[in-house]
Amino acid sequence: QKEVEQNSGPLSVPEGAIASLNCTYSDRGSQSFFWYRQYSGKSPELIMSIYSNGDKEDGRFTAQLNKASQYVSLLIRDSQPSDSATYLCAVNIEYNDMRFGAGTRLTVKP
Amino acid sequence: GAVVSQHPSRVICKSGTSVKIECRSLDFQATTMFWYRQFPKKSLMLMATSNEGSKATYEQGVEKDKFLINHASLTLSTLTVTSAHPEDSSFYICSATRGLYGYTFGSGTRLTVV
Secondary structure, three states: OOOEEEOOOOEEEEOOOOEEEEEEEOOOOOOEEEEEEEOOOOOOEEEEEEOOOEEEEEOOEEEEEEOOOOEEEEEEOOOOHHHOEEEEEEEEEEOOEEEEOOOEEEEEEO | OOOEEEEOOEEEEOOOOOEEEEEEEOOOOOOEEEEEEEOOOOOOEEEEEEEOOOOOEEOOOOOOOOEEEEEEEOOEEEEEEOOOOHHHOEEEEEEEEOHHHOEEEOOOEEEEEO
């Protein structure tokens, strides 16, 4: 079993819709969880971090964490074509050791 | 805050030559940095973990004599691709860890070997 698993997609949503990205992880001791966005030909950039169970909202983005189910998700409301990118889920399994999912490619169609 | 500068952003070199890529943490100290490579439309692939003042730890299948890593200070790690060949052409990305606050990535270096 991979340490961090994501549906590779591609996920396609119409402009204005909610995009839902999901991620599961295997290490129950993980403390920190992150979502990165990577545009084609660019390096990943951090868009959300979450450390405790529940929801965390930042603008159009909401991260959701359920440690009991070992599940973290990212919701993007009012999706825009500029949100089209690959989204990477990342989990800190130890202090300086973060593991990445393979990424989900999102396309927002105008 | 938490900026990682990577240089150069693009480099074209001749086959057989060596190329050095620099990764600097500008506003924090990074005892641990990471080097990745990424092929088009593929996932990030961790190449090695760079530890300040000690030898790098390479992932299985990564040739340590070909990809030389030096992490001589708390703010600088370098990756040297030695005797580069066209198959080494790729997008190389560094990152620095801020512990539980995640990784910050450099902007990447696109290497083309001709």
